[in-house]
Amino acid sequence: MNHTLFVTAAYLVSALGLGGLALWIINDQRARQRELAELEQAGIGRRSKAGK
């Protein structure tokens, strides 16, 4: 019995699932870093300057 199609489908689904997850996380990282850079450029620090 030839079940190549089932094996191919399983590997394809797994590659898409894990590849998509990795891309989503990398995209999330880049977007957050971009936001951080924009805020830092605007002169916003991470610590409140209250009282100074």
Next chain:
Amino acid sequence: MSDANTLGAKLTSLANPTRFLDLSGRILPWLAGIAVLVTAIGLWMGFAAPEDYQQGTTVRIMYLHVPFAWISMMCYVVMAAAALGTLVWRHPLADVSLKAAAPIGAMFTALALATGSIWGRPMWGTWWVWDGRLTSVFVLFLIYLGIIALTRAIDDHGRAARMAAIVTLVGLINLPIIKFSVEWWNTLHQPASVMRLDGPTIHSSLLWPLLISALGFTLVFFALHLAAMRAEIWRRRVEAMRRIAARQADRQTDRQTERAGGQQA
């Protein structure tokens, strides 16, 4: 006393998100590279190994399905440990770890279900049955979705962390149910053939590719988890900076209003 203080200081410095970002940034490229390499070697060995005398070529789906199923449970253990970290030690990175792991765990569980279903069609003659093992893993998937929703539904990080930690620990009861489902109930799913007290029952020609694939995918999981944790730390920094910016803008407006009021007087 001083020894305890030194240890405490060391643990605190490790818990520092800036230190974590620095350390994880150095480790991550290596971890990701090794993860992809080990997974590729494991899967290649799987294709080079002989076919199973009963399953034929579909045994190759097992090099995906079995690691995914193991990792779906391992991820939950990582999250339960993080939940303890939040509730008992109030570790600042514990909630970051739990929140970052949930979508990855959900994906591995979904893939375990999907690859199992694709294997089941030619081997069992059905895509799905509501037996003990399949149903309990499906419940694990739903728990992951619930935790993902919970961590994103509440704006207050402290409250969200405590609630997610409690729900995660309650959901831990599902793990022994998954593990022993094949023994407690008469199921279509086969009983354990690798993690057995009397040793694996799989021939070494198929066992080694399986173990190496599992190691590779485990490293993939940890690489994804580290990357997602870094993104989560940056997200929280952006939120904190926006709050500070809003407060500064408020203060400026107040000062301008005061000045305008003074001039009018």
